[in-house]
Amino acid sequence: MTTICGRATRGVLTGAFRAAAVGMAALCATAAISTGLLTTTTAARAADPARVTFATISNTSDEYALGVAWSTLLDKADAGVAMQVAPHGGTSKLLRGVVDKDWEIGIIASPHLLYARDGLFMFNGRGDTSKYYDDVRVLLTLESGVAHYVVRAGSGIHTLADLKGKSIALGTPGGFSGTINEALLAAHGLDVHGGDVQGQYVEYATAMDELRNGTMDAVYLWGGLPQGAVASGALQSELAYIGVDDAAMTGFHKTFPAADYYDRVVITPEMLKTAYDGHVKADAPVTSWTTRMQIIVHRDMPDDVAYALVKALWTHIDDVHAASRELRAMTIDSAVQSASGIIHPGAKRFYVEQGVMKP
Template identity: 35%
Template sequence: MKATSLKSAAAAALILGSTFAAVSANAADLVVNAVSPTSDDYALSVTWSNILAKSGSDSSMTVVDNGTVKGLRKLAKGQVDVAVIGAPHYQDAVNRSGKFKADPESLVSNYKNVRALFAIKTSAGQYVARDDAGVKQFGDFAGKSLAIGRPGGNAGRVTAAMLSAHGLDIKGGDVDGQHLKYGPALEQMANGSMDGTFVWGGLPHAAVDNASRTMDLRFVSPDPSKMDTFRKAITNGKYYVLKKVPAKTIAKAYDGRVKADSDIYFWTFPMMYVVNKDLSNDVAYEITKALWENISEVNEVSLALSLISIDGATEALSADLHPGAARYFKEKGLIN
């Protein structure tokens, strides 16, 4: 798909979404709540809508954006048909914790009726260091300064657990972990007073791209063999996964300005596309199949979406698969 056609489709979807008053009585006329107009899931959803339209499917999609928390609430109230939510955050909703701790019991009860169509890995936690800092492996952060995100944020909690899984204790002083957002951290790295930083986002990451024009950088990967240890050390850890990014993709994203000696791993959690359990099995099967049988069209939209693969579609879900979606993945041999 050309970028211009994606923009046109996104604009049309946004216009439709802004005038949409209620979900159609026809279950196949679906309203999809994406995170934001600039998110990867929004671009995927628009492309998915186009795929259905071109295939002559009886199902259709309108894409709106209300974020993840509000989107799940709208799904629970029957105001949208499909929502996008992080796997650990859906677990918070079911447990009435985190950003959902003040929700009424009626909503929490409806959250438990949610089922997953599939999941994707998009934005992710990344670690980048100055090339002259001598940090090539995650354990090399020992004795180094590392910005771990804003105070009280999830990034610092995850990074501390990730370092611990690699034998490094921030509280014990093994690493100089500083609560600092990646913007100021990259500025400190440029003047030599910081060795590395955590960043969250897609590929390429604008802040990393800009910083790479003023200093030599490299990505640093967590060790995949440490993930079991990491998952045991953090709340909802079983929903965290690694996203593999080929070295050639890193080189393409940054025109060779950011080093990656081999394939790089970012940490993330699945962003689940979820529906209410009463969505028709046939509709769930049809729309799931339409997307994954045409995933190459999604992959062409952007560098970030080029990394989406069916291999991760059923990984680390915190909601049960919808029977219609499960039927498709069984046909593909992804689940039993």
């Protein structure tokens, strides 16, 4: 018995029918191959990784470096998730992009989610209701740097209170740090808009040039320790750090919205000497501040994707530490510290397994 496409034919085939049968056999073989390819393609599609985009502020930020390392770890762990990292701009844009599903992952400072819900500062007048941001979930938080206040050594300026009648670079144009610095100066009794101190918004490199040339008395910068612009400037002129008065910091915490998310940081002489190889004058500790960043996603991100993302990151965190000096402070014990939003359930499942969170 001979079969053609699985159907039985009995007896001897005539020449014509034999030719037809051969043709039919070829057709069946082609169909079988096509079916096999379709099955293989379907299986391959089923095995395709989930693709996510991590939107950061710039391609020179610590968070961008984290994204690059994270993407590599996902491949290394065969986590079933492929990550693309791309700079997309400031906090409000990154937040809105996650809510509107323009990208899957964004990063914002922890207090900024609260400002968005309350329509404060850069979110003022946008007409959003608090419910617009209800879809935001948090994967993790991380240290983002520290505030650096720098002057020329021997200037006689030791804290922000000493800036009365002087000038300070408050931050980069369009950035939120200037708002915080104006509030901190007010806590020291100095009104920027009233003329007690001359505040300017300039880029870091320009601010450091003006400090070195004597046309600026103090400069604020943000970043890890060492801070790159400070390290470069210290090779050209002797610099010193100044601090925030403890009493003024206490006043700031009582009046500034979501101020509990801004933590005191003490920068010791030993820390400065190590960071700058002795090129920055360091006679006494100075008090500064920091706030944590949080990596956010939409609530609709599948639980298994969120789980795979945080598991790959924290399981291979040593690789992240090796990739960036500024990210060495990342530890799983502080993975959800100072989060201002709801932890994504997929991420929470991993943290519960690790004992970081309670069920």
